[in-house]
Amino acid sequence: MSSRILVAVGLAAAVVSGGAVAFLRTDFVANNLCAYAVATIEEATAAQVKVASCSVEPEKGKLTIEGLQISDSVGRIEVHIVRVFAQVMVRPLLQRVRLERLEIDHPEVSLSLDQSGSSPAQGGQCLPDVLDRFEFGRVKVRKASFALKSGGVRVDVPHAGVSVDGRGGKLKVSVATRGGSVQVPGRTIGLISTRTAGTVDLRGTGSVDLEKADVIGTDVSAFVKGTLQGLCDPQIEMSANLRADDLANATARLLPGILTGVKGGLSVDATVSLAAGKPRVKGDLRVKSLALEGFAPGDARIKFEVTPERVKLDRFELPMGKGVVAGSAELDLEESALPLTADLSLRDAELQEILRKAGVPHSLVVLKASGRVQVRGTLSPLLLAAETNLDLADFAVLDQRYDKRGAQRMFEFSRGRLASAVAIDRDKVVLRGTTVEAGASKVQVESTFFTDQRRGMQLLGHGEGVDLDDFNGHIGPLPAHGKATFAARVAGPYADLTIDSSTSAQGFRLLDLSLGEVSTQLSFGTRSMNLVLDQIRGRKDRSMYQGRIALNMRDSAIPMEAHLELPDAYLHDLIDLAVGLVPALSTVRDAKDVDGHLAGVLDVKGPAAGPDGVAKMVLDDVSLWDEKFAHGSARFSLHGQEPRLQIESLELLHAGGAKLTMAGRFGPEWQLDMDARTENFTLADLDAAESARLSGPLVARAHLGGIASHPLINASVEFADGKAGKAQLGDGDLALNIDGKAMTWHGTVGTHRLQGQAKLLDDFHYTSTASVRVPDLKPYVDAFSPGVEIQSGSLAADVQLEGSLLAWRESSGTINVTELKVLRNDMPFENDGLAALSFGPNGLLIHKLAVRAPYTTAQLNGSRGSDGKLDLRLAASVDGRLLQGVMPDVEHASGTFLIQAAVGGTAKAPTVLGNLRVDDGAVSLRGLPVAARGLNGSISFSQDALVIDSLSGKLNNGEARLSGGMEMERLQPKKIDMQVHIGDVNVKLQESLNATLDGDMTLFGPPLEPVLGGSLIVSRMKYTEDIEIEKSLLDFSRRPPTPKVLTKSAVLVHFDLDVHLSRGVRVENNLARTDLKGDLKVTGTSRALGLLGSVNTVHGTATFRGNEFQIEQGVLSFTDRQ
Structure with missing residues (x-):
């Protein structure tokens, strides 16, 4: 309407001025033209027009109207213009009018579009046709004011100015x-x-x-x-x-x-675009510190598109703490509820900031989330639902709201995943079906966070096999490790939350206490700050315990009250339980060192930093470094305010009346004052040395003084006239001293001395030396190795040890034997130079171990690994005469036996490779009519076989060769396969019977039941002993010879030996003179011989009672197979 008024005024002025210039230049016409101008304005505005004056200068094309008023009867329009000035130029040939200048001063325009007026002229055009023949020049509207009313809307502009500069069209x-x-x-x-x-x-x-x-x-x-x-x-x-x-x-x-x-x-x-009456707006929206009906997104940047039907957010970013929420959303404007859909992407978005911006400002849960969230719902009212699948970081459940100074992390993990359904309205944020994964652990959670501080929150959590190391290894301020199963509930106003949980754990460690398997009912209130662990039930290896613990976390002193029962427990379990909290116990954490059964009760009350307590224990079957105590008792009291731990009594009873007692205190000011001693002890009461059959009175004392950071310990062990079996140990005086972190010990036991030192830092490294002198070795060998027989001996050695007292069984050291003498079977043995050995966790290393005896030397070196792996080398040169002393059946031996052997593999499955070389050897066995000499040859052997490479020599001046070998399994003989050839061997079978033997024989089969086979030729054998048949038959007083007592051998030899009687086999005695021919087979066994075959006599004579008989032919047949 305002534009129509301006156009009307301008057109009126222009038309009138143009007409005046073009046609008439008289005053009469000018006055009529002013009236025409008024009529034109009235027609254009459909209102009444008044003017105070109107003047026309036709020759200059100027029109001036002063005091112009436009109004209608219904108040639709009200215009007051002080002055209107117009100057036009007419172009008759072009039929155009140009408005060179239009000035409108002080117009006051008031329009009311609520009032209906006359309709504009019908013509089907929005703009008058005259505008096509009209040109504007310069237009000035000065000091204008404007008022518009329409449909309850009013626009007032008190000061306005308009400038128009027409150029062409x-x-x-x-x-x-x-x-x-x-x-x-x-x-x-x-x-x-x-x-x-x-x-x-x-x-x-x-x-x-x-x-x-x-x-x-x-x-x-x-x-x-x-x-x-x-x-x-x-x-x-x-x-x-x-x-x-x-x-x-x-x-x-x-x-x-x-x-x-x-x-x-x-x-x-x-x-902004408008086409066909449909507006559309598209752009970027930036908000700063935005809050809307409890929702506070803060800063954000959004790309949007708005139509009358919807608002679409193509891409937006909402900072959430140090992270950001980005995504797209669409808002439906056609429905009053304003439906919303969104697809969000989170990058390190902080939950506490999201909840705060969603109207929950005091979260007890903090985390950073990355991932995708899909949201649907309405904004009016606020009802949103979302599906989440997020990667989590820096998750923590706090003991108070996150924005409060000093909030502590009660439960946390560094990295994890979360899947949940989320519902948000003006009253609450609900998380349903929430799954939280951290490492290998999974926790199920249902939670509701209310915007009303008085309603607070509700949370239900459940987890099985939750590894506490996945949750940064702590519960509240207490370090905790292990795997837990729990069901927890958190509920109440934010200012007074209550946490209840039923929890069980395996491999549980709390405050560096290794508690084993534990179950408890936990409750905690954030207002009262009371933490209660009720119905505690635990099992540490073999030990059972139960009790209750209550702590008030609000009081800075943290007052506590605890009751703990140990109905069935073991010392080693308790040491392992407490070693993390008291590292000094690591020196006795091996069950082989300290163990025993006990039952007891512990009551503690007072501030956590210094409570008072009493503990009572009854012990039995106690073992301290292999020392056994049948019974015992202990009573302790804790005075936390001093603080002081008082050992009222500690008594251990050994079988036979021996006793170990201890009493004293620890504190105040960390002072130590404890005494321990033995009563009625003897060396025989040392259970670890029971096999040594020790005897002699023993007294042990110890005093613990100083302070905890610098203890002073003096301990001593004394005994007199000690013996090990019949071996005299003499007197013993051992002492141990600890001065802070330095430990020393020294002592003498008879002729032996030892000393050492250790630093009680890190792994408690120690070094020790011992000097061992045994002038008479035989009593010690009889006591400690009764199966070994020696006649006499002596030993001198120096020992050095080094290692950790925490793992003293893995110590390393060296042994240098300076003197070793042994007399066995009248054969003296002694070390050949220094024997050096070293040992440690990696095994035993023999640097040099050389022994000499008359005519003999031997040297061994190599190693045995901790895994049993062997790498040994043996080199020996043995004089045959040594065999006479070590092998009772050897009557005579000489020559040189050289041995080279290497042992590998493991102790359980050794591998052996070696060689035995014989140079000019000679051997004769007691009771046998043969003797070997001039033996030379080589025998190779391993763990699987023995092979005679070559072995030959003289056998009773005859020739002999031995070949073959033996199959073995792990050095145990399994099968023999040997061959022997003898030639022209003269054997004296008895005093009056000699023979010459030739042949080839074999020994084949299992070692305990071999078969002796082959063939043997007997020649030059003459039997000359007279036989008195009648006398022996009629002499009844003659006693039979005493039978020989033979030791039954485990070896049973089977015979399959052919014997051929060759030339020169004769009988020449008082009964017969004849040659013998024939073939025999020896059968049976070495326990029951058999003989088969026949012997023929030819060309001989027989004499009986003075009568001589000519032997033409005779046959002796043998049929006994056994």
Whole structure:
């Protein structure tokens, strides 16, 4: 309407001025033209027009109207213009009129669009046809004011100015206003100023090219530019920047009662388009510190698209602490509930910030989340639902709200995953079906966080096999490790939360106490800060315990009350339980060192830093470094305020009445004052040395003094006239001293001395030396190795040890034997130089071990690994005469036997490779009519076989060769396969019977039941002993010879030996003189011989009772197989 008024005034002035110039230049016509101008304005505005004066200068084309008033009877329009001046130029040939200048001073325009007026002239065009023949020049509207009312909306602009510069058919237009307001029902928008510049083309359908339109309001500012095509059916394309630095005031003025709790600032960069009556806005929205109805997203950047039907957010970013939530969303504007869908991407977004911005400002749970969240719901009312699948970092459950100084992490993990369904409304945030994974652990959670501080939160959690190391290894302020199963409930106002949990754990470690398997009922209140562990049930290896612990965490002293029962426990389990808290116990953590059964009770009450307590214990079957005590008792009292631990009594009873007692105190000021001693002890009571059959009185004493950081310990062991079996140990005096971190010991036992030192730091490294002198070795060998027989001996050695007292069984050391003498079977043995050995965790290393005896030397070196792996080398040169002393069946031996052997593999499965070389050897066995000499040869052997490479020599001046070998399994003989060849061997079978033997024999089969086979040729054998048959038959007084007592051998030899009687086999005695021929087979066994075959006599004589008989032929047959 306002544009129609301006156009009407301008057209009227232009038409009238143009007509005056073109046709008439008289005053009469001028007056009529003023009336025509008034009529034109009335027709264009459909209102009544009055003018105070009107003048025309036809020759100059000028028109001046003063005191112009436009109004109608219904108040639709009210215009007051002080002055209108127009100057036109007429171009008759072109049928155009140009308005060179138009000036409108002090116009006051008031329009009410609520009142209906006359319709404009019908013509089907939005702009009059006359505009096609009309050109604008310069237009100035000065000091204008404007008021518009429409549908409850009122616009007031008290100061305005318009400038138009026409160039061709286009108009350069600029508009400036100052002050003003826009009033809508219940709200007012203040306008500070506007600046508008653009180009207007009124030809045809018209167009506007808006170069700028800056609107500065009290609450909102807008900066616009763009184009408008078609004033009748407009199509708009423009860009705009909108700013609202104080949304609280802006929404209070613009949207009172619609949105509440709005804060922050807003900035919009958008493009606006209008086509076919459908507006569309697209751009970037930036908000700062935004809050909306309890939801506080804070800073954000959003790309949006707005139509009358929807708001679409293509991409936005919302900072959440140090992280960000990004994604897209769509808001439906056609429904009053404002439905919302969103697809969000989180990157290190902080849960506590999300909850705070969602209206839950005091979360007890903090975390950083990355992943994807899909959201659906409405904004009015606020009802949102989401599905989450997130990677979590820095998760923690706090003992108080996260924004409160000093909040402690009760439960946490560094990395994990979360899957959950989330529901958000104005009252609460609900997480359903939540699964939290951390490492290999999984926890199920159902939780509700209320916006009402009095309602607080509700949380139910459940987990099985939860590894506490996955949760940074602590529960509250207490270090904790192990695997736990729990069911927990957290509920109540944020200021007074109650935590209840039923928990069980395996391999549980708390405060460096290794508690084993534990179950308990836990309760904790954030207001009272009372932590109660009730119905504690535990098992540490073999030990059982139970009890209750209560702590008040609100009091800085943390008062506590605890009751613990040990109905069935063991010392080693308790040491292993406490070794993490008391590292000094690591020196006795091996069950082989300290163990025993006990039952007891412990009561503690007072501040956690210094409570008072009493403990009572009954012990039995106690073992201290292999020393056994049948019974015992102990009573301790703790005085926490001093503080002081008093050992009222500690008594251990040994079988036979021996006793170990201890009493004293620890504290105050960390002082130590304890004494221990033995009563009625003897060396025989040392259970670890029971096999040594020790005897002699023994007294042990110890005093522990100093302070905890620098203890002073003096211990001594004394005994007199000690013996090991029959071996005299003499007197013993051993002492141990600890001065802070330094430990020393020294002592003598008879002729032996030892000393050592250790540093009680880190792994308690120690070194020790011992000097061993045994002038008479035989009693010691009889006592400690009764299976070994020696006649006499002596030993001198120096020992060095080094290692850790915490693992003394893995110590390393060296042994240097300077003297070793042994007399066995009248054969003296002694060391050949220094024997050096070393040992340690990696095994035993023999640097050199050389022994010599008459005619003999032997040397062994190598190693045996801790895994049993062997690497030994043996080199020996044995004089045959040594065999006479070590092998009772050897009557005579000589020669040299050289042995080279290597042992590998393991102790359980050794491998052996060696060789025995015989040089000029000689051997004869007792009771046998043969003797070997001049033996030379080589025998190779391993763990699987023995092979006679070559072995030959003289056997009773005859020739002998031995070959073959033996199969073995792990050095045990399994099968013999040997061959022997003898030639021209003269054997004296008995005093009057000699023979010469030739042949080849074999020994084959199992070692315990071999078969002796082959063939043997007997020659030059003559039997000459007389036989008195009658005398022996009739002499009844003759006694039979005493049978020989033979030791039954485990070896059973089977015979399959062929014997051929060759030349020179004769009998020459008082009964017969004849040659013998024949073949025999020896059968049976060495326990029952058999003989088969026959012997023939030829060309001989027989004599009996003085009668001589000629033997032509005789046969002796043998059929006995056994």
